[in-house]
Amino acid sequence: MKIVNILGTNYNIKFVDEFPDYLSEVGENAGGLCNRHDRDIWIKRCNDKDMTATGRERCDKDVLRHEIIHAYLSESGLSANASHYYGSWAENEEMVDWFAIQSPKIFQTFKEVDCL
Known part of the structure; x- marks a missing residue:
């Protein structure tokens, strides 16, 4: 588990193979979930056997970015x-x-033009 600060609020990032039972209905087809009330970001690990390890890692990062954006919009x-x-x-x-x-x-x- 990792903790990330989103606009002053700590969120727990949890990588899992399956969502917990209490989230299974909400996340049946989701790759990730942002629970703003519990301040948890859940990422279901990409286990697609048609992807390389690099592809699965890229997929997990894509989903994590998506859920972090949800957290920023919420906070x-x-x-x-x-x-x-x-x-x-x-x-x-x-x-x-x-x-x-x-x-x-x-x-x-932004990095290329030095404006961060």
């Missing part, structure tokens, strides 16, 4: 206050995926 208040119903832009999976997928490229650009 910033955006996910709770963006709208009054589930599905606001701050909880939208496509939006979170965009940030999670593009962030390494954006950070590399």
Whole structure:
């Protein structure tokens, strides 16, 4: 288990082969879950036998970035206050995926031009 600080709040990062029973229904098809109330990030290890070890590691990191973005949106208040119903832009999976997928490229650009 790792602990990461998200905007002043510690989250536990847990890599597991299966989600615990109390999360199994929510995460039936998910690769990861961010539980903002318990402040846990759960990552189901990629066990796809059609991937190399490097591919599985990359998959785990992709899912972890995705769930960390969820945690940032939650801790910033955006996910709770963006709208009054589930599905606001701050909880939208496509939006979170965009940030999670593009962030390494954006950070590399920032490093290249020395603006971090």
